[in-house]
Amino acid sequence: xxxxxxxxxxxxxxxxxxxxxxxxxxxxxxxxxxxxxxxxxxxxxxxxxxxxxxxxxxxxxxxxxxxxxxxxxxxxxxxxxxxxxxxxxxxxxxxxxxxxxxxxxxxxxxxxxxxxxxxxxxxxxxxxxxxxxxxxxxxxxxxxxxxxxxxxxxxxxxxxxxxxxxxxxxxxxxxxxxxxxxxxxxxxxxxxxxxxxxxxxxxxxxxxxxxxxxxxxxxxxxxxxxxxxxxxxxxxxxxxxxxxxxxxxxxxxxxxxxxxxxxxxxxxxxxxxxxxxxxxxxxxxxxxxxxxxxxxxxxxxxxxxxxxxxxxxxxxxxxxxxxx
Amino acid sequence: xxxxxxxxxxxxxxxxxxxxxxxxxxxxxxxxxxxxxxxxxxxxxxxxxxxxxxxxxxxxxxxxxxxxxxxxxxxxxxxxxxxxxxxxxxxxxxxxxxxxxxxxxxxxxxxxxxxxxxxxxxxxxxxxxxxxxxxxxxxxxxxxxxxxxxxxxxxxxxxxxxxxxxxxxxxxxxxxxxxxxxxxxxxxxxxxxxxxxxxxxxxxxxxxxxxxxxxxxxxxxxxxxxxxxxxxxxxxxxxxxxxxxxxxxxxxxxxxxxxxxxxxxxxxxxxxxxxxxxxxxxxxxxxxxxxxxxxxxxxxxxxxxxxxxxxxxxxxxxxxxxxxx
Numbered sequence: 001x002x003x004x005x006x007x008x009x010x011x012x013x014x015x016x017x018x019x020x021x022x023x024x025x026x027x028x029x030x031x032x033x034x035x036x037x038x039x040x041x042x043x044x045x046x047x048x049x050x051x052x053x054x055x056x057x058x059x060x061x062x063x064x065x066x067x068x069x070x071x072x073x074x075x076x077x078x079x080x081x082x083x084x085x086x087x088x089x090x091x092x093x094x095x096x097x098x099x100x101x102x103x104x105x106x107x108x109x110x111x112x113x114x115x116x117x118x119x120x121x122x123x124x125x126x127x128x129x130x131x132x133x134x135x136x137x138x139x140x141x142x143x144x145x146x147x148x149x150x151x152x153x154x155x156x157x158x159x160x161x162x163x164x165x166x167x168x169x170x171x172x173x174x175x176x177x178x179x180x181x182x183x184x185x186x187x188x189x190x191x192x193x194x195x196x197x198x199x200x201x202x203x204x205x206x207x208x209x210x211x212x213x214x215x216x217x218x219x220x221x222x223x224x225x226x227x228x229x230x231x232x233x234x235x236x237x238x239x240x241x242x243x244x245x246x247x248x249x250x251x252x253x254x255x256x257x258x259x260x261x262x263x264x265x266x267x268x269x270x271x272x273x274x275x276x277x278x279x280x281x282x283x284x285x286x287x288x289x290x291x292x293x294x295x296x297x298x299x300x301x302x303x304x305x306x307x308x309x310x311x312x313x314x315x316x317x318x319x320x321x322x323x324x
Numbered sequence: 325x326x327x328x329x330x331x332x333x334x335x336x337x338x339x340x341x342x343x344x345x346x347x348x349x350x351x352x353x354x355x356x357x358x359x360x361x362x363x364x365x366x367x368x369x370x371x372x373x374x375x376x377x378x379x380x381x382x383x384x385x386x387x388x389x390x391x392x393x394x395x396x397x398x399x400x401x402x403x404x405x406x407x408x409x410x411x412x413x414x415x416x417x418x419x420x421x422x423x424x425x426x427x428x429x430x431x432x433x434x435x436x437x438x439x440x441x442x443x444x445x446x447x448x449x450x451x452x453x454x455x456x457x458x459x460x461x462x463x464x465x466x467x468x469x470x471x472x473x474x475x476x477x478x479x480x481x482x483x484x485x486x487x488x489x490x491x492x493x494x495x496x497x498x499x500x501x502x503x504x505x506x507x508x509x510x511x512x513x514x515x516x517x518x519x520x521x522x523x524x525x526x527x528x529x530x531x532x533x534x535x536x537x538x539x540x541x542x543x544x545x546x547x548x549x550x551x552x553x554x555x556x557x558x559x560x561x562x563x564x565x566x567x568x569x570x571x572x573x574x575x576x577x578x579x580x581x582x583x584x585x586x587x588x589x590x591x592x593x594x595x596x597x598x599x600x601x602x603x604x605x606x607x608x609x610x611x612x613x614x615x616x617x618x619x620x621x622x623x624x625x626x627x628x629x630x631x632x633x634x635x636x637x638x639x640x641x642x643x644x645x646x647x648x649x
Contacts, residue, residue, distance in 0.1 A: 022456075022460065048460065053487070054483070054487055054490055056483040056486065058479065059449045059483035059484055062446060062448075062449025062450060062480060062483070063450075063487055065449070066389075066438070066449060066451060066452060066453020066454040066455075066456070066457070066467070067454070068453070069450070069454060070454040070455075070461070070467075071457050071461055072456070072457045072460060072461070089446065090446060090449065090480075093446065094450070099645050099646065099648075100424065100645050100646055101429070101431075102420070102421055102433075103422030103423075103424055103645060104422075104644070104645040104649075105433045105439065106433055106438070106439045107648065139646055139647070141647075161648075162648040163648055
């Protein structure tokens with residue numbers, strides 16, 4: 001099953017179990033979403049539960065906050081992560097602060113789904129990685145699945161969670177990633193990273209689509225005699241500090257990979273954790289391989305390619321680190 | 325259920341909450357000037373709009389999403405003077421926020437008062453969402469968002485009304501138009517004279533009401549609530565009123581409006597004019613009024629004493645309730 005099909009199967013399964021779950025967003029109903037993630041759901045669950053909404057992200061999220069407090073389990077979709085900023089106010093000032101500001105009287109069980117990432121000719125406004133903005137915000141959780149199996153399990157956990165969760169799906173993964181996905185329901189707890197490949201020479205810490213790219217790079221390096229461990233963070237808030245430290249202490253060399261811009265990205269936080277807690281276990285400086293610090297991903301193929309992280313770029317960075 | 329007919333008893337009850345609010349309000353300012361309350365936000369002048377509308381709804385059962393001007397509203401909705409004073413003095417037992425939020429950031433799950441932040445107009449979307457939940461869960465509730473006229477400049481105001489109108493949600497958007505957003509007068513805020521005119525753009529009724537007449541406010545709110553419960557969708561109500569005091573205890577309104585203007589509006593002080601009406605119509609006797617005033621004085625004194633003695637939050641709780649525990 002593809003990554004996209006896993007998410008759709010997860011949505012369908014949860015909606016069958018819980019009549020309080022309602023989806024809305026731009027084009028999610030009749031059209032089934034611009035990527036077809038919600039295809040067939042309106043036919044199955046009706047127009048009351050899968051709703052084509054007006055084109056206004058602030059209200060898509062704001063209405064969901066009210067509905068969640070009123071007893072529903074809304075799963076609004078933001079069509080592209082790039083379009084989430086009009087809803088920033090509702091997410092950061094309202095959803096994230098609701099429990100804290102009311103001293104635990106109110107809470108917002110809400111899952112906001114949005115596709116992120118580039119490599120699909122999406123240009124500046126259909127390619128952004130927006131997870132770091134939200135990872136900075138206490139009160140929300142941020143899931144960034146990297147495999148079909150994780151996508152379904154993290155989605156179920158996000159929906160079961162009593163706090164707002166941003167669920168970021170990599171759009172280049174939708175149809176390119178395939179994997180075994182059980183039909184039965186399972187939950188992957190938010191905040192648990194997973195070692196996707198064991199290794200001993202160095203660790204790549206990454207998430208989302210880059211997990212797959214890192215695994216491909218590790219395969220290449222295996223043939224060169226370099227043993228690479230790949231840790232998939234799976235959620236960037238909360239971060240699984242224990243597993244980050246564990247892999248760093250095991251291999252002594254860490255390469256952090258993400259498609260999001262370098263400065264202030266998740267890599268910076270992971271690096272800080274390592275510097276504070278694992279410095280004397282490291283045999284080399286921490287390395288980051290990230291999207292460059294340009295405003296967003298350009299459209300023209302050579303420029304887009306130059307922005308994107310590839311398995312080859314990861315392999316090269318890991319090779320250099322292994323030699324250190 | 326809200327009463328379906330206006331009766332002398334109901335009028336007296338409305339008067340009581342208006343007078344209670346004014347007294348609590350006055351005490352808050354004293355506490356501020358004594359250095360006990362760092363900041364206060366007042367509903368002084370808005371009492372008729374707030375209490376009149378509250379009594380048209382199922383208080384404590386329907387949802388309200390208030391803003392910082394709504395002291396009289398939350399008192400009429402069921403919050404006690406003690407609870408208000410715990411909030412004003414930022415005590416640990418403040419039911420609104422446990423002392424975490426500035427005063428006048430109301431919220432109580434028990435009373436169906438939605439917790440609010442300080443960014444204006446966000447609550448309009450929340451009220452629409454609460455109304456969507458009521459519609460789907462068929463619990464018969466109406467949600468009401470309260471807000472100032474300045475906040476209708478926000479994009480989120482527009483977004484929320486549009487959503488609610490398209491989805492025909494059981495929600496009321498209740499504007500307390502006092503003519504000023506802190507210092508900025510309405511003519512610098514919008515190029516129209518009536519906020520209610522905005523309703524036309526959403527295909528919903530826009531109703532203008534004298535916000536200093538609680539009975540007229542009660543009538544239009546009742547009609548809007550009935551319409552919402554019938555499934556006919558939202559209504560925008562504009563209650564025209566005036567704030568007699570500065571925006572907050574840190575503001576000085578002499579900088580932006582004349583004393584003459586304030587005095588002109590004070591002739592129509594809703595508390596005084598309503599009191600005069602009840603007396604003229606023989607609804608409120610001198611003895612009843614005196615008894616009520618004593619009751620209010622006692623309640624305000626009790627609330628102040630209670631809150632002043634109450635414990636402040638423990639710093640060890642700083643990091644609690646970021647997520648479910």
